Amino acid sequence: MSQTSRKVKRTVIIIFLAIGLVMIGYGLTLHIQPVYSENNDKGLATGEPEIIREVSRGGLKRGSNGALEKTYTGKPPAACPT
Secondary structure, three states: OOHHHHHHHHHHHHHHHHHHHHHHHHHHHHOEEEEEOOOOOOOEEEEHHHHHHHHHHOOEEEOOOOOEEEOOOOOOOOOOOO
């Protein structure tokens, strides 16, 4: 394998790793969705990690209008229902 092809492969791998890290950073910090409850008509801005945690507990559902809605009021469910 020539020196040039190794450099090209290394560069492509570094570019893909950088793109992956940017996507992870976006999901963890910048991707925010409004979550609606019975008491909150405006929707509470919620980050993706919190949304994932709520969905895995059974605390969120997609409403008839397509918005994310809480399935509980007050204290959240403690763990996954299954």
